[in-house]
């Protein structure tokens with residue numbers, strides 16, 4: 001019971017990070033029907049931007065307020081990561097839009113390799129550590145010598161994620177911008193006929209996805225305290241799995257899928273085998289693709305065509 | 306059938322820009338291709354401010370292509386399209402629409418996963434929904450059905466309701482030129498009449514300029530001030546609605562037994 005509770009907390013934390021990344025996959029897929037294979041690496045880049053920012057703030061500027069550091073780092077990472085993703089879309093995807101369907105995805109694989117290699121060369125191949133940022137924990141309960149704890153950083157991750165999702169939901173559902181985004185997702189040609197600048201809306205989608213991934217990247221860095229140039233791949237594929245599990249194209253699906261993948265991974269590690277946790281996650285991808293290709297919250301097909 | 310023919314001779318009230326005498330829309334020598342296939346082979350036509358102009362033609366003649374070419378999607382490969390004195394031939398679609406051209410396109414293209422309300426909001430998007438509430442009331446007067454369905458998803462509306470929504474959505478931008486691609490397609494005669502009446506009323510009361518594509522040639526030509534016949538990507542005939550209705554070629558090809 002205690003173990004379960006602890007893994008629940010850990011799983012939801014990890015799941016929040018996956019969910020934030022998954023939104024970027026699902027939005028881009030929704031609007032232009034491509035899997036942005038570089039998105040995982042964009043996430044990794046954001047963690048590096050976060051790392052550099054934290055180090056600058058603490059060592060060069062000598063800042064000590066952890067919340068201020070975190071807030072500034074989040075903003076900086078979101079800005080720079082958005083810029084990276086915006087640029088990638090402009091130079092590597094947009095010129096291929098009229099081309100055959102696989103062309104932008106191949107380009108995306110290229111961008112993925114480019115980003116991880118670039119970071120490997122620029123930052124070195126080894127793990128980059130960060131001094132522990134928020135070490136405190138809250139002991140929720142203690143029984144038979146087993147403590148169930150909620151670390152402050154877990155609390156921060158879940159709270160920031162929840163807050164961000166509320167804001168993001170409002171943006172997509174209630175603002176003209178979000179409406180234009182959804183219109184493009186459903187019928188780009190018609191959206192253009194209503195005066196929507198489709199190219200700009202697609203750019204915006206990449207920017208929003210990257211900003212959310214950047215928050216995930218900073219959270220990841222804070223949570224694990226290290227980051228490595230190869231760290232884009234596995235979390236990236238897991239977040240993609242989350243998007244597929246939730247129903248690709250569905251925003252609530254991406255979040256739900258992320259939380260589920262996070263939970264499955266931690267529970268599997270606790271009860272079965274930690275070595276096979278990735279196998280478990282990817283087996284789910286295969287099973288979902290076979291038995292439930294539309295995912296948990298995939299589009300209901302009540303519409304006329 | 307009430308008598309629409311009487312109104313056809315007299316153009317609707319003149320608008321500010323009419324004294325210039327230049328047409329609101331002029332299409333000259335326009336050629337449009339789909340890849341290597343040519344769909345428009347050099348189309349010339351004009352639409353004056355305050356007019357209803359009808360384009361008729363067989364399936365595959367290029368009517369929808371012409372409507373979309375005016376909106377820059379696809380762009381004309383040759384020729385010139387001028388709207389209100391501006392060359393729009395090479396402009397991006399969204400910029401063209403921002404000049405207040407609105408289209409209710411072939412197939413209606415309602416946003417299926419948006420509510421009726423949101424679809425109408427999209428229609429008003431170009432001016433930041435500034436007149437939204439007033440215009441919404443107007444749409445409810447024109448199409449009371451939409452009011453009942455306001456929170457329903459577009460994809461679950463009936464065909465006729467979708468058509469009404471498509472026209473209302475186009476009107477929400479307060480267009481200077483309204484392009485309608487087969488608004489009567491698949492609708493019951495009563496609904497067709499209702500939609501044609503709305504078009505006539507808007508034209509008569511507000512001077513709305515309408516360019517209309519129709520299979521329903523008899524009614525559409527009766528409604529129109531002028532008309533064109535498109536055959537295989539070329540305009541073969543033009544004239545007032547009444548003239549065209551009298552032409553034997555039109556009678557033979559587009560009007561069954563005089564209707």
Ligand SMILES: Nc1ncnc2c1ncn2[C@@H]1O[C@H](COP(=O)(O)OP(=O)(O)OP(=O)(O)O)[C@@H](O)[C@H]1O
Pocket residue numbers: 339342344362363364365366367368369370371411
């Ligand atoms: N996207 C496309 N790609 C290739 N050819 C096309 C495309 N759209 C239309 N065409 C071709 O261009 C020609 C004109 O088509 P268009 O849709 O403009 O005809 P239409 O007059 O609107 O016909 P209908 O009355 O059936 O709606 C047709 O031969 C059609 O097959």
Ligand SMILES: [Mg+2]
Pocket residue numbers: 368369370411486
């Ligand atoms: Mg057509």
